[in-house]
Amino acid sequence: NKPVGGIFRAAKAMIIAGTLAVSLVSGAAFAGQDGRTNLRVAMPTTWASHGPVVNSNFAARVTYSIYDTLVWRNYLSKPDGSGYELVPGLATSWKQVSPTEWDFTIRQGVKFHDGTTMTTKDVAFSINNTYGDGLEPFPASGTIASVVALDDKIVRITTKNPDPALLARMATVMGQVYPQAYYEKVGKDGFGRAPIGTGPYKWAGRVTGESVKLVAFDDYWGDKPPLASITFLEVPETSARIAGLLTGEYDIVTSLPPNQTRPIDNDANTEIRAVAVENVQMITFRQYKQDRPQADARIRKAMALSLDRALLADKLWAGLTKAGTYDFPGYGDYSMPDRGPLPFDPEEAKRLLAEAGYNGEEIVIRIVGGYYTNMTRAIEAGMEMWKKVGLNVKLDIIENWGQMGQEGDAYAASDNMWMTDPAGGMWFSWGRKGGHRLKDWGGTPPAKFAALGTAIEQGSDFKIRMQAYMDLLDLWDQLVPAILLYRPVEAYGVRKDLEWTPYTFFYMDFRADNVKDNS
Structure with a gap:
């Protein structure tokens, strides 16, 4: 079921930074005392907190093994890891007992x-803790009115309005379950530093700046964890991650730019497995700055129309993705x-700029250097395209997100699909209360945007919801709150003898049905 390797194959292999003094032959995987593999995953960074609603792509790679959800999204319902079938998880079944009430039967x-x-x-407790006055508020939980344990088998979730996406919500971090007594004992911060869930692997510690380690939880309610341990190692340099994979130091490496994967393809023991993830990278406008050019929707749209996103997607991602929506x-x-x-x-971009009276005012785009694969190259290429239509765009590269502030006219960002329903994605981030892009409107979305999003979130008729979704996408193209660049590609370098399928999100699944070591 794993994706075919060699998708980035080229005629000549690039030379890894420096000459390796060792033979480029993958070593055997390290095995634990019971013969199960001690898996080693190298990625650019690790995260400090691994609490239940942590919003970090790198932390998500770890937490997917720590927690389970009430409803489970079966990514493997499609062989390429993109499945969206919803199946029982910590809830064995569910029933809608009224338009706003759902009863979940909990696994014993x-x-x-x-x-x-x-x-x-x-x-x-876990679900209540993610909304309202909870300590782990999560915007997607805004439809929930209450969560009550009716007895030792049934939990009732009551929503504020009919919520057609409730099951999809319960398959996200919103549906993760953790022990009330422990959480209340150690508090939010303490829990994030040493989380406890029901997943197949349990927390074994973090060394700041170096690694996070999980070990098998053999009392797991599902199939026995197939690995003895998983160590996520912090290896910022791409060339070092590649070299480590080729020499057998690592079993999987993440976050590889397509133009640096050739040594892996040309090695007999490793391969690239890549997927376009359920995320869209973007240039987000600070529209609330009314005295700046980007406050005018015509100028924002002109920037989008004069950027050849299809070309960027093709060249930067080796033809593996398309322009984003x-x-x-x-x-x-x-x-x-x-x-x-x-x-x-x-x-058309030139026409809109003329209509808006644009006269070469500088437009500054801020990005965190190295955070998003290919983002610097994308904007540098875009600057040449914008220059051709008369736009004066400047790139401001900063070192970390702590320096982002409110400076600049736009900034590089990304958004996830979030859940298997259009009530996620755009509406989740830009429309509903608590959405993390609301600030870019100035705090409140346009009335029409809010009305369409509400119709999607609360509607029960498929045709009505579908029409509202189509209208919302059309409105987005009129307002252009951000330039949607492309769905990024997550390219993993993997030992060939490790059966493992990457999913179309940043999660890394090491449960029994998705990993087998044949070394």
Whole structure:
């Protein structure tokens, strides 16, 4: 079931920075005392907190093995790891008992990593803790009114309005369950530093700046964890991650730019497995700065029309992705694969700039250097395209997100699909209360945007929801709150004898049905 290796194959291999003094032959995997593999994953950074709603792509790679959710998204329902089927998880079944009430039957006998047994009270506490006055507020939880343990088997979730996406929400971090007693004992920060869940691997510690380690939890309610341990190693340099894979130091390496993967393809023991992830990278405008050029929707649209995003997607990502939109295949029947982004139209861009009275005012785009693969190259190429239509764009590269502030006119960012329903994605980030892009409107979305998003979130009729979703995408193309560049590609370098399928999100799944070491 794993993707075919060699997708980035080229005629000549690039030379890894420096000459390796060792033979480029993968070594055998390290095995634990019971014969199971001690897996080693190298990625650019690790994260300090691994709490239940942590919002970091790198932390998500770790937490997917720590927690389970009430409802499970079966990525393997499609062989390429893009499946969106929703199946039982910590809830064995569910029933809608009224337009706003759902009863979930909770799996019995499930153990937490501290040896205690999961109860319906833990389930209710965990979900309650993600909304309202909870300590782990999560914007996607805004539809929930209450969560109550009816008895030792049933948990009732009541929503504020009919919520057609509730099951999809319960398959996200919103549906993760953790022990109430432990969380209340150590507090939010302490829990993030040493989390406890019900997943197949349990926390074994973090060395700041070096690694995070998980070990097998053999009391897991599902199939026995196939690995003895997983160590996520912090290796910032791409060339060092590649070299480590080739010499057998690592089993999987993440976050590889397509133009640096040739040594892996040309090695007999390793291969590239790549997927376009359910994320869109973008240039987000600070629209609230009313005295700046980007406050005018015509100038924002001109910047989008004069940027050849299809070309950028093709050249920067080796033909593995396309120009971006907020529509994702994971939306299932709501997805519109034939509806593309705004076209590349420099002449219309010039017309809009003239109509807006643009006179060469500087537009500054801030980015965190090295955070998003290929982002610097994308904007540098874009600056040449913008120059051709008369736009004066400056790139401001900063070292970290702590320096971002409110300076500049736009900034590089990204958004996830979030869940298998169009109530996620764009509406989740830009429309509903708590959305992390609301600040770029100035705090409140346009009234029409809010009305369409609400119709998607609360509607129960497929046709009505579909029309509202189509209208919302059209409105986005009129307002252009951000330039959607492309869905980024996550390229992993992997030992060939390790059966493992990457998913179309940043999660790394090492459960029994998705990993087998044949070394």
